[in-house]
Amino acid sequence: MVKDQIESTRVDRSRAEAQASRRRKLRRGLALLVGAFGLVALLAAGGAFDIVTPRPCVELFSADRCSAFADAAAAQFGANPDDIVAVEIVPTPRPEGLFGEQAVRSLSGPGIEIQVTRTDGSRPRLKMCVGVSMEPACQAQPHLRAQSPITGGYRDIPCDGEPPAGCATPVPPPDPAVLAGAVALEVDRLDIPIDRRGSYSIVVGEARLPNGILSEASFGFADPWPAGVSIASGVVSLDVTSLEPDGLPFRNVYEHGWREGLERVEVTVRFEVIRFEPGAVLSLTDLIVR
Numbered sequence: 001m002v003k004d005q006i007e008s009t010r011v012d013r014s015r016a017e018a019q020a021s022r023r024r025k026l027r028r029g030l031a032l033l034v035g036a037f038g039l040v041a042l043l044a045a046g047g048a049f050d051i052v053t054p055r056p057c058v059e060l061f062s063a064d065r066c067s068a069f070a071d072a073a074a075a076q077f078g079a080n081p082d083d084i085v086a087v088e089i090v091p092t093p094r095p096e097g098l099f100g101e102q103a104v105r106s107l108s109g110p111g112i113e114i115q116v117t118r119t120d121g122s123r124p125r126l127k128m129c130v131g132v133s134m135e136p137a138c139q140a141q142p143h144l145r146a147q148s149p150i151t152g153g154y155r156d157i158p159c160d161g162e163p164p165a166g167c168a169t170p171v172p173p174p175d176p177a178v179l180a181g182a183v184a185l186e187v188d189r190l191d192i193p194i195d196r197r198g199s200y201s202i203v204v205g206e207a208r209l210p211n212g213i214l215s216e217a218s219f220g221f222a223d224p225w226p227a228g229v230s231i232a233s234g235v236v237s238l239d240v241t242s243l244e245p246d247g248l249p250f251r252n253v254y255e256h257g258w259r260e261g262l263e264r265v266e267v268t269v270r271f272e273v274i275r276f277e278p279g280a281v282l283s284l285t286d287l288i289v290r
Contacts, residue, residue, distance in 0.1 A: 153252070181208070193280075214253065241265060
């Protein structure tokens with residue numbers, strides 16, 4: 001009898017402890033819920049965790065990137081870059097983050113909304129970096145990009161249907177006898193003074209391609225993001241143009257095809273300056289065309 005009473009007391013105690021544990025969990029849940037509503041109220045009242053007010057760009061990104069934002073905005077407005085006097089970032093909350101900086105730094109998908117202040121006092125907003133973008137403003141660390149025929153799908157095989165049916169005939173390799181007389185254009189460093197806004201077209205020199213086959217066209221930058229100059233879209237292009245009367249464009253090796261002897265070509269560097277400071281220089285390195 002006594003044993004049964006002891007067992008009954010033990011069961012009652014276990015039930016009481018379980019109920020007390022459930023009550024504690026419920027209180028914690030209610031506290032979290034009340035805290036969440038409190039945070040929402042704080043946000044609505046413009047509290048410390050404000051996710052609506054734009055923040056100065058330099059609080060979130062590098063000065064180079066903020067400058068790229070300003071240049072991109074000016075290009076969209078068709079304005080002089082000097083017309084943009086301030087850039088701010090409009091925070092965008094995301095489900096995977098919380099608020100503030102975390103939300104602004106989540107850049108995939110719908111892009112980044114910025115607010116710019118212009119010299120006339122207006123403060124328009126615009127969306128940038130939607131989807132995948134190679135614009136300098138959409139790079140964590142802005143840098144210039146080198147383009148040439150080789151980087152633009154020059155060796156892609158054209159096909160009318162599914163490969164291999166209907167595909168272009170392979171281009172034969174250069175004739176060894178012709179290859180011996182080929183002349184490459186090689187420039188260790190090319191310094192281009194920047195003294196105006198607008199388009200630049202600089203003839204670098206000539207080369208002789210064996211049987212018209214372009215095997216390399218490349219260059220680099222002494223400074224990936226040079227001070228004092230802003231290049232439209234961050235792109236500098238290296239163009240290769242045939243000097244032969246019947247020469248074809250260098251868009252694709254299969255379309256250009258194989259030709260007898262050497263093909264004379266002219267090499268030109270092209271870019272557009274949208275902003276510069278006195279004394280600015282764009283320096284290219286290791287330029288080679290062969």
